[in-house]
Amino acid sequence: QVQLVESGGGVVQTGGSLRLSCAASGHTFTDYAMGWFRQAPGKERAFVAAINRAGAVQYYADSVKGRFTISRDNAKNMVYLQMNSLKPEDTAVYYCAAKSEIRYIREYYSTEYDYWGQGTQVTVSS
Numbered sequence: 001q002v003q004l005v006e007s008g009g010g011v012v013q014t015g016g017s018l019r020l021s022c023a024a025s026g027h028t029f030t031d032y033a034m035g036w037f038r039q040a041p042g043k044e045r046a047f048v049a050a051i052n053r054a055g056a057v058q059y060y061a062d063s064v065k066g067r068f069t070i071s072r073d074n075a076k077n078m079v080y081l082q083m084n085s086l087k088p089e090d091t092a093v094y095y096c097a098a099k100s101e102i103r104y105i106r107e108y109y110s111t112e113y114d115y116w117g118q119g120t121q122v123t124v125s126s
Contacts, residue, residue, distance in 0.1 A: 001026050001027065001115075002024060002025070002026045002027045002032065002098050002114070002115040003024070003025045003026045003115075004022055004023070004024055004096045004097070004098060004115055004116065004117035005022065005023045005117055005118070006020060006021065006022050006094065006095065006096045006117045006118065006119060006120040007020070007021050007022075007023075007120060008020040008021045008120060009094060009120030009121045009122045010121075010122070010123070011123045011124075011125060012086055012122075012123070012124055012125070013124070013125050014086065014087060014088060014124055014125065014126050015085060015086065016086050016124070017082070017083060017084045017085075017086065018083045018086065018122060019080060019081070019082050019083070020036070020080065020081040020083065020094055020096075020120060020122070021078060021079075021080055022034070022036075022078065022079045022080070022081075022096030022117060023077065023078055024077045024078070024079070024096075024098065025077060029074055029077040030053050030054070030074050031053065031100055032053065032098040032099060032100055032114075032115075033050060033051065033052050033053055033098070033099045033100075033102050033108065034050065034051050034070075034072055034079040034096065034097070034098055034099075035047065035048075035049065035050035035051075035096075035097045035098075035099065035108065035113055036048040036049045036050070036070060036079075036081045036094060036095070036096060036097075037094070037095045037097060037111065037113075038090075038092035038093065038094045038095065038122075039092055039093050039095070039119075040089075040091060040092040040093075043092075045095070045111055046061070047061050047108075047109045047110075047111070048060070048061055048064055048068065048081070048094070049061065049064065049068055049069075049070035049081060050070065050108040050109070051070045051071065051072050051079065052102075052108075054074075055071065055072045055074065058070050058071075059105070059108045059109065061109075063089075064083075064090075067083065067084050067085045067086075068081060068082065068083050068084070069081070069082040069084075070082075079096060081094070083122070086122075086124045087124060088124045088125070088126045089124075090122060090124050091122060091123050091124050092121075092122060093119040093120065093121050093122075094119060094120050094121075094122050095116055095117055095118075095119045096116070096117040097113035097114075097115065097116050097117070098113060098114055098115040099112075099113040099114050100114055
């Protein structure tokens with residue numbers, strides 16, 4: 001069992017920045033690839049970014065590429081999402097997720113992760 005707790009959400013103006021953090025506990029952190037997803041009101045949960053177990057490879061949704069950066073600190077059991085140049089359309093609840101078995105790259109982009117956090121709200125005002 002893995003517990004994930006997100007923090008760092010808030011209200012920011014268009015063009016601003018936020019850094020989301022996700023603290024993991026309960027199992028060997030390096031056994032899991034990690035991802036960030038978001039869900040806006042009335043929309044399905046969508047992939048934002050993911051990182052492999054070693055932290056060497058990152059994947060991004062086209063909508064955030066060049067603006068967001070995912071990273072992880074395996075010594076601290078933490079994963080981060082640095083969000084720059086924020087836009088109103090980035091407004092959503094952001095979720096951290098962990099996935100133990102990944103055989104194909106497409107699985108990073110799927111919502112079929114094993115564990116999820118409770119989410120943190122990000123609101124970008126225009």
